[in-house]
Amino acid sequence: MVIVAILAAGRGTRMKSNLPKVLHSLGGRSLIERVIDSIKPLSPTQQMVIVGYQAQEVKAAMHSIPDLEFVEQTVQLGTGHAIQQLLPHLEGYTGDLLVLYGDVPLLRTETLKNLLQTHAQHQNAATILTAHLDNPKGYGRVFCNSDNIVQQIIEDRDCTPTQKQNNRINAGIYCFRWQDLAKVLPHLQANNSQKEYYLTDAVSSLEPVMAVDLEDNQEILGINDRLQLATAYEILQKRVKEKWMTAGVTLIDPASITIDDTVEIAPDVIIEPQTHLRGNTVIQTGSRIGPGSLIENSQIGESVTLLYSVVINSIVQAGTSVGPYTHLRGQAEVGALCRVGNFVELKNTKLGDRTNVAHLSYLGDTTTGHKVNIGAGTITANYDGVKKHPTSIGAHTKTGANSVLVAPLTLGNNVYVAAGSTVTEDVPDDCLVIARARQVVKPDWRNKSTESPKSTES
Ligand code: UD1
Ligand code: CA
Numbered sequence: 074m075v076i077v078a079i080l081a082a083g084r085g086t087r088m089k090s091n092l093p094k095v096l097h098s099l100g101g102r103s104l105i106e107r108v109i110d111s112i113k114p115l116s117p118t119q120q121m122v123i124v125g126y127q128a129q130e131v132k133a134a135m136h137s138i139p140d141l142e143f144v145e146q147t148v149q150l151g152t153g154h155a156i157q158q159l160l161p162h163l164e165g166y167t168g169d170l171l172v173l174y175g176d177v178p179l180l181r182t183e184t185l186k187n188l189l190q191t192h193a194q195h196q197n198a199a200t201i202l203t204a205h206l207d208n209p210k211g212y213g214r215v216f217c218n219s220d221n222i223v224q225q226i227i228e229d230r231d232c233t234p235t236q237k238q239n240n241r242i243n244a245g246i247y248c249f250r251w252q253d254l255a256k257v258l259p260h261l262q263a264n265n266s267q268k269e270y271y272l273t274d275a276v277s278s279l280e281p282v283m284a285v286d287l288e289d290n291q292e293i294l295g296i297n298d299r300l301q302l303a304t305a306y307e308i309l310q311k312r313v314k315e316k317w318m319t320a321g322v323t324l325i326d327p328a329s330i331t332i333d334d335t336v337e338i339a340p341d342v343i344i345e346p347q348t349h350l351r352g353n354t355v356i357q358t359g360s361r362i363g364p365g366s367l368i369e370n371s372q373i374g375e376s377v378t379l380l381y382s383v384v385i386n387s388i389v390q391a392g393t394s395v396g397p398y399t400h401l402r403g404q405a406e407v408g409a410l411c412r413v414g415n416f417v418e419l420k421n422t423k424l425g426d427r428t429n430v431a432h433l434s435y436l437g438d439t440t441t442g443h444k445v446n447i448g449a450g451t452i453t454a455n456y457d458g459v460k461k462h463p464t465s466i467g468a469h470t471k472t473g474a475n476s477v478l479v480a481p482l483t484l485g486n487n488v489y490v491a492a493g494s495t496v497t498e499d500v501p502d503d504c505l506v507i508a509r510a511r512q513v514v515k516p517d518w519r520n521k522s523t524e525s526p527k528s529t530e531s
Contacts, residue, residue: 081175082125151269442468
């Protein structure tokens with residue numbers, strides 16, 4: 074049984090931001106959301122977030138995440154003091170406490186599982202995550218005997234020059250047997266250079282405490298400033314791209330591509346340069362995406378081509394070609410084998426299979442049947458200034474160039490709309506509709522008009 078405590082009360086001054094540090098976004102999710110997501114597979118019995126600085130903002134931003142409990146540390150007197158705040162909440166609890174930081178977002182679930190496993194296997198009072206760093210400056214140093222049993226952790230600033238030579242550092246991630254820790258916590262002293270209550274001091278009074286080395290030191294990167302935020306993003310991108318290339322996805326010029334770690338891509342997809350895949354996007358096999366495209370929270374079927382386009386919250390079915398310069402948004406759904414082309418925007422619009430909207434159109438709140446041809450420059454007037462209205466277009470219907478379809482409107486199947494029409498009334502199946510002024514040709518117009526006294530011609 075494990076309860077997780079996430080420390081997130083610190084100030085994060087070096088971010089130079091009005092936004093609390095743990096709420097800064099890293100590849101589509103905040104730092105602290107990433108930490109919470111990493112512990113989900115451990116099925117913790119409770120998840121306690123220790124908040125202090127800008128506590129209200131942090132809580133408000135996280136209100137939609139289920140099963141979190143917030144504990145306030147109103148003054149920040151150190152990591153030991155932060156954990157002391159749990160004492161009244163965990164009275165009588167007999168399981169383990171996993172301590173994480175809200176600003177260390179790259180830890181893998183596997184690493185945490187490994188820590189918990191060692192902890193259980195050796196029945197440790199505490200198990201701590203350690204790393205050997207080339208540059209250990211700033212970190213607490215961990216002093217162990219030959220069996221990885223920890224004797225002491227000394228903060229960098231409290232180390233003697235000789236102690237500083239030790240490059241085994243405390244990652245700040247621990248698993249404690251709570252009952253043992255709870256006994257020690259009230260006795261922590263703040264007699265150190267920072268006058269803080271150090272959680273690391275508890276270690277000296279617990280037995281046995283074991284150190285577990287990290288396999289990948291990048292996982293414990295803490296985010297204190299924007300440079301580290303960018304470094305973390307690079308690390309994430311590298312992880313994600315390597316994963317998909319290994320799984321059979323071609324990335325052309327990977328350095329110019331960004332892919333959120335929430336995206337799913339099938340083998341034999343080709344991602345061209347300057348393409349960005351975000352959120353819960355799924356791309357099926359055989360599709361070619363980019364160059365120059367952005368896809369967010371969208372489903373792309375098999376063998377789709379998508380060129381210089383933006384697709385947000387939408388679906389594109391198999392074999393369809395999108396772009397260049399198409400914008401799909403607001404739950405647009407493009408059927409199979411369609412062609413949506415140059416300078417076309419579809420919003421909350423559903424196209425039947427084999428439908429073409431090839432040039433310069435806006436369709437909003439529209440549904441079409443299959444094999445519809447939307448002529449160049451066709452526009453749905455779906456908004457009357459107050460409400461949005463729907464347009465329905467039957468199968469095999471063709472709109473002429475520059476048609477305006479004034480919603481609410483229903484065009485039947487096999488309807489022909491004459492070019493330049495402004496259609497305001499429903500049209501039944503199989504009709505031709507012409508809704509424009511009849512052409513008038515006035516003979517000899519020039520001769521008559523030039524009789525006027527002053528010509529403006531020059
Ligand atoms: C801590 C460890 C150090 C370790 C390092 C790893 C201690 C005394 N030292 O040092 O051994 O190498 O982490 O990064 O624990 N926090 C609170 N409330 C507080 C103080 C801190 O919530 O009163 C939170 C901070 O927001 C931060 C985390 O705890 O997320 C770490 O605090 P910080 O002061 O940065 O500890 P370090 O000096 O880095
Ligand atoms: Ca720190």
